[in-house]
Amino acid sequence: MIAIDRLKILIGVLQSSHYDRQLFWAWIGRHPTPTDWDKFQDKVKADWTLKAKILFLASITFSQAIPCALILNLKFLRRGEGIAIKWIAFRAKKRLQKIKFRMIVGITGSFGKTTTKEIITQILGEKFRVHETPENVNTLLGIAGWILRTKFQDGDILIVEMGAYRKGDITAAARFVKPTVGILTGLNEAHRERFGSLEQTAAAKCELIDALSPGRIALWNQDSLLLREAVEIRLADWEKREIQSIPYGRKDNESMGFLCEGAGESGLLVRIDRNQNKSSREADKNIPTFSRMLECRMPILGEHVCQEFAVAVMLGNLLGMSREEIAKGCQSVRPLPRRLAPILAPGDRLIIDDSYNITLDGVGAALEVLASINRRKIGVFAGIPEGGKESDRINEELGRKIASAFEIILLGNTPVAEAVLRGLKEGGFNETHIIRYTDGKEVESIVARVAHDNDCIYFSAYDWPAIYL
Template sequence: MKLDLSWEQAAKAMGGRVSSGNPQARFDSFFTDSRQAAPGAVFWALEGKAHDAHKFLPELARAGIGGAVVRQGKADMAAGIAQIIEVPDTLAALQSLSAYHRNRYNIPVAAVTGTNGKSSTKEMLKSIFSQKGRTCANQGNLNNQYGLPFSLLELGPEHALAVFELGASRKGDIEEIARLAKPWVAVITNVSAAHLEFFGDLETVYRTKIEIADSLPPGGTLVYNCDDPLLRRLDAQWGGNRTTFGCGEAAQMRVLDGKEGELALSYQGAEHRMPFSAPGRHNRVNAAGAAAAALAIGLGWKEIGAGLSAYKPLPGRLQVEKRGSATIIFDAYNSNPASAKAALDTLASSAQGPRVAVLGDMKELGAHSAKYHRELGAYAASLKLDKIFMAGPEMRHGYETALESGAQAATYDENFAQWLPQLKDAAAAGGTFLLKASRAMGFEEILKQL
C-alpha cells in the first residue's frame, strides 16, 4: 500500500478531519491489526458488532505509533499519538478512502461474485489479465465490506488491469462493496444454497448476487451463467450488455466436450481449444465465464489461452496431490450443497479407483441444514463410490440417508479421528480420495495424516 496522500487529503477523502498533528504530513499506509504495531506507523481503529479496536489505542500510544484514525469522540483514547484523524464511522471512512483511491486509476476492472467459483474465476481472470500487464487482485479472502477496501487500496500506477471478487453474507453486501470497485465488467458464477443461516432463503441469495449489476457503468457488461435456473431470469430482467456462459445450447460462451487436460470453448461460431489442468466440469464452466469477461474487457484469445493454460487451482480448492499410489483431491476450504455435489462429480469421473469420498459438515445452512445434508448423502450413494467416510454432527443426516439409498460401504463418526486409521489404510492401498468439507471441520489434519 502506497497512498501518497497528505493527512489533510486523506481526511477529506474519508469524510473526517485532522484533529491533531500536521495536516501536510504524509499519509502513505496504515495497519488494523494491533499486533503489527511499529514506531511511527498509523493505526486504523475499526469497529464491528463484537469488536472495537479503539481499546488498543493506549497500548499503541505507549508503543510509539505515529498516528491513528478514530471515531469522533474517541480521540481522548489516543492521547500521546501525534497525528489523529477523526471520522463519524471508521468502517465507512475506510470504504470512502478506498473508493477515492479506486477513482485515481482509470483502468479496466472486473468484479466477480457468486455462491461458488468466485475465487477460482477471479484467479483465472488474474492469470489472463497478467498476460497483458500487471494486475491487481484480492489477496486471500479480502472480499467483503472490511476486506475489499484493503484490496482496492493496493492499486498503484504499475497496474494495467484489476479483478476483484465480492463476497456477501447478507442482503445489501454486494451493493455496498460493488460501488467501491466500480467494475467495467461484472461476473456472476452461480446462485445456490450457502450462508442460509444469514440469508434465510435462496431467493435472497439471488437478489444479493445480482446487486453487482447495478454497479456497472453505461456500456458495462454483465457476464452470467445461463445454466443456472435463477440467473436465467436475467435474460428478461437485464437490459444492458451481456454475455452468457455455460454448457447449454443457449450459452454464448459455451463449454464443449474436450479431452482430459484440455478446455474447449465455442464462441460466435468458432471453437477455441487450450491446455487446462484444473479438474472438474465446474472449473471448465468457471473458465468459460473468465473467458467471456476477458473478451468483454477488451482482451483477446491469445491472452485467454495463455492465461487459462497457466492457471493453477487455489490451495484447498480441488487441490490434487499424489501420496504414494493414492491421488488426493483436497477441497475443504469451504463447502455447500452445490460445491459438494460438483466435487463428488469430479471424483466419480476419476479413472483411478477405488474412488473414496471423505465428507464433512457443510456449515452456515441454518434451518435448512438437515435437508441439504440428507440430499448430499443420497447423491453420494447414487454415484456408487467404493467407500464413503463421513464426519460432523450435521453429516449424520447424510450418513443415514446414504444407507437408506443403498450405500454399501459408508462409515460415520462425529469425530473423524475415529475412522482415520481405516482411511489411512485405504489410502495406502491406492485410489482416488476426495476430501470435502467446510473449513471449520479441520480436514487439513486428515490431509497431513495421509
C-alpha cells in the same frame, strides 16, 4: 483454564461467525459452560486484528460474563467502526478516481467466486497488468484497505470479489468500486442461515448488477438454474437501465471459438480457434481443423470449470486479446488449493482436496469428476452448514448424492451428521462402510488404516470451523 484463555477462544469463535451475534449466541447455547469452551482450545485460534485486540482489552475484566461483555463491547465498537470504515473507504475511493483502469470487474455468487477470479486473472494476465483482491478480502473495509496498500497504474485491470453477510453489503462494495463488468457466478442454498430465504440470498447477490451504471455489462452463469430464475425476474429492469446482460456457461461456446471438455484424471482440454471472433464452423474450410485449433491441456479437474474459462475468454475478447494470447493464458492456469485439487500420494493414490467445497452444487461437480476415475473411492464428509430451516433436507440430499459414489465414507460428528446418515441409508449405502470421526487428526489416522494403493481419496469440507461444531 484461566479466564484470559477462554476469552481468546470466544474471540476466535466470534471471528469464525463473522462477528454475527445470532450465530455466536447459538454457539453459546450449544456450549453454555466455560468447561465446554475449553474443549475448543486447539480448534479455535483468534486472528489478532486491531478489532480483536480492542475487544480483548475491553472484555478482559469480565471474567464471569465474558460472552455478554464481548457482545456489549462489539456493539460499542461497531459505532466507531462505522465511522472508521467510511473514512478508509473515502480515502480509497479518492485513490481509485485517480487511476484510469482499462476494466474493473466485480464478482459475486453463492459459489465459484474465487475460482472465477483466479482463472480470469491468469488468462488476462498474459497481456495486461491485473490486480485481484486477495483470498478472503471481499468486504467493503477489506477491499478499501487493500486498495490503499496496492500500487496501480493507468491501464491496469482491477478484479474485485464481493461477499455478503447481510443485505446491502454488495451494494456498498459495488458503489464504491464502480465495476464496468459485473459477474454472477451462481446461486444456491449456501448461506441460507444468513439471509433467511433463497429469495433474499438472490436479492443480495443481484445487488452487484443493480448497482451497475447504465451501459455496463452483466455476465451471469446460465448453468445455475436458480440464478437463471433470479435473472429472469430482474431482466426487464436491467434492460430499462441499458445493462448489457450476457449469459455464459460450459456449453454452446462455439460462437466465440472456444471449446472445453473434461478428460478425467488428465484434467481439462481447451481448444481455442485461431480465427478471431469466428467459430470453427465458420472458419476457412481450406485450413485443416487441427491447424486452426490451439489446444491447451491443464491439470484441472471438473468440466464445470469450463464455465469459468468461458467467462474469462469473453473478457479476453472484449479487451481485444489475440487467440494466441488467450490460449497461452489458459495454458498457465493451475488448480486452486482446496478446490478439486489433485494430489498424487505414495502408493499411486490420488487425493482430491476439495475441502473448501461446502455446497450441493460443488459436491455434484465433484461427483462428475469421480465418475470418470476408475479407482476405489473413499469419501470424507462433514455435511453442509448454514442451511437454516432447510438444513435437514439439504444434508439428506447430500447423503443420497454420495451414496453410490464411494466404497467407504468417513462422516464427521457434526450437528448435521444424522441428516447425512439418513440420506446415505435412503441411497442404499452399506452402513458397515461408514466410519465416524471427530476431528481432522482422527481423519488422518483412519485414512492411513483403510486406504489401499491406487485408491482415490476425496476430501470435502471435512474439518469445520468451531462455530459450526
